[in-house]
Amino acid sequence: MTTFVWDYLPEYHAEREDILEAVDTVFQSGQLVLGESVSRFERAFADHHGLAHCVGVDNGTNALVLGLEALGVRPGDEVITVSNTAAPTVLAIHAAGAVPVFVDVREEDFLMRTDQLAAAVTERTTAVVPVHLYGQCVDMEPVLALARERGLKVLEDCAQAHGARHHGRLAGTMGDAAAFSFYPTKVLGAYGDGGAVLTDDDATAAALRRLRYYGMEERYYVVSTPGHNSRLDEVQAEILRRKLRRLGAYIEGRRAVARRYAEGLAGTGLVLPTNAVGNDHVHYVYVVRHPQRDTVIERLRAYGIELNISYPWPVHTMTGFAHLGYREGDLPVTERLAKEIFSLPMYPSLPQHVQEKVIEALREVLAGL
Ligand SMILES: *Cc1c(COP(=O)(O)O)cnc(C)c1O
Secondary structure (H helix, E strand, O other): OOEEOOOOHHHHHHHHHHHHHHHHHHHHHOOOEOOHHHHHHHHHHHHHHOOOEEEEEOOHHHHHHHHHHHOOOOOOOEEEEEOOOOHHHHHHHHHOOOEEEEEOEOOOOOOEOHHHHHHHOOOOEEEEOOEOHHHOOOOHHHHHHHHHHHOOEEEEEOOOOOOOEEOOEEOOOOOOEEEEEOOOOOOOOOOOOOEEEEEOOHHHHHHHHHHOEOOEEEOOEEOOOOOOEOEOEHHHHHHHHHHHOOHHHHHHHHHHHHHHHHHHOOOOOOEOOOOOOOEEOOOOOEEEEOOOHHHHHHHHHOOOEEOEOOOOOOHHHOHHHHHHOOOOOOOHHHHHHHHHEEEEOOOOOOOHHHHHHHHHHHHHHHHOO
């Protein structure tokens, strides 16, 4: 049997009754779109973060698009983010009609280099999207200070950071708004697509509710700005509300897996993930570094282990973003990391014997290089 970096089936087998009950609850409710389950999940997710509003949407990419639009980002604006992220971060900025501008990341933890932000701001810049990558938070104090000074909005990309904390503050509670994905692999994952935007601001929340519902405030009436159809599905919302109660346990499970890797892989020459100061990591993915990355991945295949790379191509080097005018060499750390990183199997229900097999195989492969 092949081992993959992620598998939801062990969790499904453990939680099957609850999940099937969630589906049945919605089907019996008589309300299949924007009903009780969406509003109950929204309330629970907002409360979990101590914020006034959560607006459920159809996926994390659209959570970012609607978040940018609701914060007032307009076509032609510049939005600063990182190239070292999942492409959707950048696709969302593009979809909002704005121009993505990149800063590099820190060598030690792959997170946004906030010291490069000030130089990236122009008179067209209206927002910053810090990406809490792999499960830990960007150093938010300098981001927020610059945003205040230059009048920029901050939209946190929390797609990989449910439950992560930065100096005690939860990811998603530090910016003007925060975008979450509930794609199945995420720390809080649905059984299909889902997303949400958090904000404490009433006007932003009202804008988000219009934007996800064609731009309408009342049925059949487009109020001001034409919007989207980006509603969170009732079934996914009901599943997510139930799973939210177990978020703490999922995170503990991920941390236990991370601890076993740290013990089992010490001294092998692999560069293991580090926690930045003040960060409580939730280990969405477990990313390691090795200069002979491709050989390691290739040799592990012989052991029936299929690893993943998050992400093999920096966004600024993708042909689809050639029009932005970046070249190889512009973001040296981002580019170097992309050649050396790879991800090990990571999910809370990863069976221990499977993880031990991975550690054993990795040790053999690395010793034989
Ligand atoms: C997963 C992810 C997204 C997009 O979420 P979807 O639900 O897949 O649209 C955006 N940003 C980051 C950092 C992600 O990891």
